[in-house]
Amino acid sequence: MCGIVGYIGKKRNAIDTLIDGLKRLEYRGYDSAGFAVINNNKIKTIKETGKVVGLQRKLQEEWSEYKDTSINLGIAHTRWATHGEPNHDNCHPHCDNNEKFAIVHNGIIENYQALKTQLELKGCKFNSETDSEVIVHLISECFEGDLAQAVAATVKKLEGTFGIAAIALEDSNSMVVARSGSPIAIGIGNDETIVASDIAALVAYTKRVIFLDDDDLAVITADGVDIRTLNNVPVSRETTHIDWDTTDAEKGGYEHFMMKEIYEQPTAISNSIRGRLDFKLETAVLNGLNFTPIEMAQINRIIIAACGTSMHAGMVGEYYFEDLASIPTEVEQAAEFRYRNPIIEKNSLVLAISQSGETADTLAAVKEAQNKGAIVAGLCNVVGSTIARETGRGVYLHAGPEIGVASTKAFTCQTTVLLMLALKLGRNRRLSGQDGMKLIKEINNISTLVETVLEQADNIAQIAKKYAKMNNFFFIGRGYLFPAALEGALKLKEISYVHAEGYHAAELKHGPIALLEESVPVLALANDIAGKDKIIGNMQECRARKSPVIATATIGDKSIEEHSDDIIWIPECSEFVAPIVTVVALQLFSYYFAYERGCDIDQPRNLAKSVTVE
Ligand code: F6R
Numbered sequence: 160m161c162g163i164v165g166y167i168g169k170k171r172n173a174i175d176t177l178i179d180g181l182k183r184l185e186y187r188g189y190d191s192a193g194f195a196v197i198n199n200n201k202i203k204t205i206k207e208t209g210k211v212v213g214l215q216r217k218l219q220e221e222w223s224e225y226k227d228t229s230i231n232l233g234i235a236h237t238r239w240a241t242h243g244e245p246n247h248d249n250c251h252p253h254c255d256n257n258e259k260f261a262i263v264h265n266g267i268i269e270n271y272q273a274l275k276t277q278l279e280l281k282g283c284k285f286n287s288e289t290d291s292e293v294i295v296h297l298i299s300e301c302f303e304g305d306l307a308q309a310v311a312a313t314v315k316k317l318e319g320t321f322g323i324a325a326i327a328l329e330d331s332n333s334m335v336v337a338r339s340g341s342p343i344a345i346g347i348g349n350d351e352t353i354v355a356s357d358i359a360a361l362v363a364y365t366k367r368v369i370f371l372d373d374d375d376l377a378v379i380t381a382d383g384v385d386i387r388t389l390n391n392v393p394v395s396r397e398t399t400h401i402d403w404d405t406t407d408a409e410k411g412g413y414e415h416f417m418m419k420e421i422y423e424q425p426t427a428i429s430n431s432i433r434g435r436l437d438f439k440l441e442t443a444v445l446n447g448l449n450f451t452p453i454e455m456a457q458i459n460r461i462i463i464a465a466c467g468t469s470m471h472a473g474m475v476g477e478y479y480f481e482d483l484a485s486i487p488t489e490v491e492q493a494a495e496f497r498y499r500n501p502i503i504e505k506n507s508l509v510l511a512i513s514q515s516g517e518t519a520d521t522l523a524a525v526k527e528a529q530n531k532g533a534i535v536a537g538l539c540n541v542v543g544s545t546i547a548r549e550t551g552r553g554v555y556l557h558a559g560p561e562i563g564v565a566s567t568k569a570f571t572c573q574t575t576v577l578l579m580l581a582l583k584l585g586r587n588r589r590l591s592g593q594d595g596m597k598l599i600k601e602i603n604n605i606s607t608l609v610e611t612v613l614e615q616a617d618n619i620a621q622i623a624k625k626y627a628k629m630n631n632f633f634f635i636g637r638g639y640l641f642p643a644a645l646e647g648a649l650k651l652k653e654i655s656y657v658h659a660e661g662y663h664a665a666e667l668k669h670g671p672i673a674l675l676e677e678s679v680p681v682l683a684l685a686n687d688i689a690g691k692d693k694i695i696g697n698m699q700e701c702r703a704r705k706s707p708v709i710a711t712a713t714i715g716d717k718s719i720e721e722h723s724d725d726i727i728w729i730p731e732c733s734e735f736v737a738p739i740v741t742v743v744a745l746q747l748f749s750y751y752f753a754y755e756r757g758c759d760i761d762q763p764r765n766l767a768k769s770v771t772v773e
Contacts, residue, residue, distance in 0.1 A: 160239040160767045161251075161265040162187035163343075164360050165324040165334050167232045168351025168381040174218070174225055176353065177235035180360035181211045183408055186416075186562050186761070186768040187265075187356060188239025195252040195261035196233035197331045202261050206250035210762070211237060231381070232331050234324045236263035239767040242271070243288030253292045255299035256284050259328045260306075262298065264291035265356050266320035266341035267772050274316065290319075298325055307378050310335045311389045314376070320519070320771065324354055334379045336371065337389075341771050342517055342545055343371040345384050347398065352379050357769070358541070359560050363405045369396050370543045399543050407559045415760045417563035417654070421746050422613060424568050425606035427558040428739075431572040432602060435579055441595035442586040443579035448536055449552045455587045458508045458534070461488040464496045464524035465512035466770065468566035468649060472573035473512050474642035475738045479581035483598070483735075484588055494520035494773065496527065503531040511537050511553075514561055514569035515769040516544020523773070525549050538576060540569055554580065563761050564768045565654050567746050570646060574739045575605055601736050611714075611730040612743045619744060622709060622725045623751035626680055630657050633671065633681045633706075634745070635664040635697060637690035643738040644684055647745035654763050655753035664690075664697040675704035682748070683723070684741055687713035688734040698722045711741050 162184025166176040177194045185192075192214040193206030205221060207213040218225065236251035243249040252261040268274070271290035274297065279285065283296045294313060301312035306327040314321065320340030336343050336354050346353040346361035346368050353364050361368060369384060371377060375394065378385045387393050413419035420427075437444050461480050463473035473490045480488040491501065493511070497520065503509070509528035513521045516539035525546055528535045537546045537553035540561060547553060556572040579602060586595045626632075632651060636644030641663050648661035662671055664683065675681070681701040685694045698708050699722060710723035713731050720726065727744045729737070753760050 160188050160769060160771045162237045162356045162360070163263045163265050163322060163324050163354070164235045165233070165336065165354035165379065166351070167334050167379055168348065169229070169231055170348070170351045172226060173230045173233040176364070177233050178211065178215055179363065180353065180355055181214070181235050181237045183360045184355065184357055185211055185237050186564050188237050188767040189762050190238045190240045190245030191250040192235070192237045193250040193252055194233055194235035195254070195326065196230045197326065197328060198228060198230055200328070202254060202258050202326070202328050204252055204254065204261060206247055208245050208247055208250065232326060232334060234261060234263045234326055234334065241267055241772060242290040248287045249289050251291060253287060253289065253295045255295045257299065260295050260298050260302070260325060262291070262295040262323055262325045264294055265322040265771065268293060268317050268321065269319035270317070294323060302327070306330055306333065306335045307376060310337055311376055311391065314339065315389055322356055332380060335376065336379060337376040338371045339373045340519070344543070345369045345371065345377060345379065347383060350381050352381060352384060354379055358401050358403065358543070359408045359562065362401055362403045362408060366401045368399050368401050368543065370399065370548065372396065401542060403560055408562060415563065417565050417567060417750055417760050420561055420563050420567045421743065421750065423559065424571050424743060425609045427568040427572050428575050428606045428609060430557040430559070431575050432579070433557070436599050436602060438596070438599060440586070441592040441599060443583040445554050445580060445583055447552060447554050452587055455584060457506045458486060458584070460504060460507045461486050461510060462496070462501065462507060462528070463488065463490045463510045463512060464493040464521055464528070465490070466493050466518050466520055468570050468646060469512040469514060469521070469573060471642045471646040471649065472570050472577065473510070474645070475574045475639065476510070476577035476581070478639050479577055479735065480584065483581040483590055484584035486584060491524070493518065493524040496524040501527070501531070503528060503533045505532070507533045509533040509535045511535065511546050511550060512573055513537070513546050514540045514566055516541045516546040517769045517771050518546070519771050519773050522546055522549065538573060540572070564763055564766050565650055565749070570742055571609065571739050575602065578602055578735055598735070601733055605736055605739055608730045608732050608736060608740045609743050612740055615728055615744065616747055619727055619747045620751040622727065623748050624755050625725065626707070626709070627752055627755035629678060629680055631674070631679045632657060632659040633667070633679065634659060634661045634684070635667060635681060635694070636684035637664045637694055639688065639734045639738045640684035640686060640690070640741060643741045643745065646742050647682060647748070650746055650749035651752060653766060654749055654760050655756055655758050656764070664694050667697060668700065672700065672704065675701055675706040677705040677707070680707040680709060682709045685710045685712050685719050685723070686729050686737050686741060687716045687731070688737050695719070695722050711744060
């Protein structure tokens with residue numbers, strides 16, 4: 160949450176690079192935006208509430224001639240408000256009282272109130288309600304001529320999480336960054352260095368990226384980076400080559416990132432699968448897990464820790480691991496895992512699933528599991544992200560950047576990878592070569608099936624339009640389609656702001672059925688897989704209460720027609736693949752529904768993509 164960008168170099172105007180970076184990071188928060196640069200021996204800040212376009216407008220109004228000045232150094236921020244409402248004073252960057260230092264911060268300073276009181280007693284004047292502002296006043300207080308030393312002394316006083324970029328008026332040739340819990344990526348260019356919370360802001364300028372570890376501090380110049388510990392001991396961090404393309408992080412002709420990412424799914428899934436199916440040994444190859452066959456055979460329990468959409472993917476994984484590999488599996492909401500004091504036994508595998516690899520609760524679950532001696536692996540999309548590095552073993556999705564706040568391709572790639580992992584674990588146990596090969600063929604066909612769903616887009620759009628005035632929805636499913644129902648409801652509520660609940664179809668009559676009436680449609684996942692007959696019964700119960708029923712059904716399955724008002728057709732597939740393919744249809748339904756209601760699809764209110772606070 161919150162995106163920070165920093166630029167130093169003579170190759171281009173720092174302000175343009177900062178604004179471009181902010182736009183690419185806007186999915187991390189869009190309550191306000193601002194930047195600070197050194198110009199004419201002054202720190203100049205411009206801030207604006209709302210989105211980055213507002214900041215750009217303000218820049219044109221207040222300083223249209225900025226392009227005539229060479230500006231080599233600056234920091235910028237796009238905010239997801241935690242402390243203090245999204246007004247001008249609370250926008251970052253924050254400056255000290257003498258305007259000699261400026262900082263941007265991503266994270267939460269838990270002891271800010273105590274620090275603020277101490278600083279106020281010394282005469283320091285605060286201009287915002289944010290927790291972040293204490294950082295810049297502390298830097299000013301600790302400064303003895305060396306910004307790196309002042310930042311090190313400051314962060315030693317902080318409790319909580321932070322990614323910080325700081326500049327000092329006295330030194331226009333460097334910037335200092337530090338991290339603890341919030342990501343900092345440093346892009347190494349030629350005669351320029353760019354810093355950001357996320358590689359999405361860097362790939363347009365360089366593919367060479369260094370990720371800071373917790374408690375690292377780095378002095379950034381146009382020539383590169385000098386990384387050290389908070390006690391000034393030099394450390395070296397490896398440079399990663401990023402293979403994302405700039406166009407991957409742009410809309411490419413689509414009106415919204417969400418739609419682009421929905422349509423990218425066949426390719427993204429193929430990329431997740433590429434090189435990972437072994438037709439000879441009839442298994443999957445997931446080298447990043449680094450398990451010997453013996454180690455793998457010893458895994459006797461799997462715990463999946465994740466949040467939101469990733470947790471729903473994990474729920475599908477639970478079915479896979481139990482059905483295909485006979486390994487008892489449970490899914491934990493990551494925050495609950497951390498605070499519930501879970502029982503971890505020898506040979507338990509904890510699998511952390513996270514698209515961003517930065518989700519605070521999932522990261523905390525990883526640390527808790529490691530602390531308790533579990534084998535911990537990550538399933539992440541963002542290369543070099545904190546969870547990927549912290550776990551040290553795992554599987555990357557290779558889905559490319561997911562920018563739309565509503566997660567789409569991450570879900571389908573996560574479930575595909577989980578299916579491959581179940582295949583691998585299954586083949587390591589009782590799954591026969593024949594069944595392994597059958598599964599390999601199904602996995603290989605997922606992209607084609609997703610394409611078939613995408614071909615139904617017009618039909619799905621019509622149905623979404625028909626129901627777009629409704630304000631309450633239920634999504635119901637059973638078995639493999641139960642997690643898909645949860646995911647469908649999550650998609651609808653987050654981008655269209657209507658109340659949507661995902662329920663197990665059988666659970667409906669244990670209370671929620673009381674809510675059913677004409678104005679409450681039920682979206683029933685009635686594909687022709689195990690559980691279909693039962694869900695038909697549930698659909699009848701809903702219709703008896705006058706709820707309109709929209710069903711997903713297998714192409715050619717006429718039996719659903721008499722039990723539903725509208726049908727979204729899904730290609731025939733096994734129960735393993737059904738949740739993956741069906742969710743694509745639900746993503747489209749939510750998209751068109753929200754579109755019809757005029758919602759801000761890529762940046763829904765109150766949300767941010769990377770949830771780096773608890
Ligand atoms: C929903 C959504 C969120 C994320 C959740 C976890 O569309 O995007 O529910 O799935 O915040 O994020 P990651 O996967 O990055 O850990």
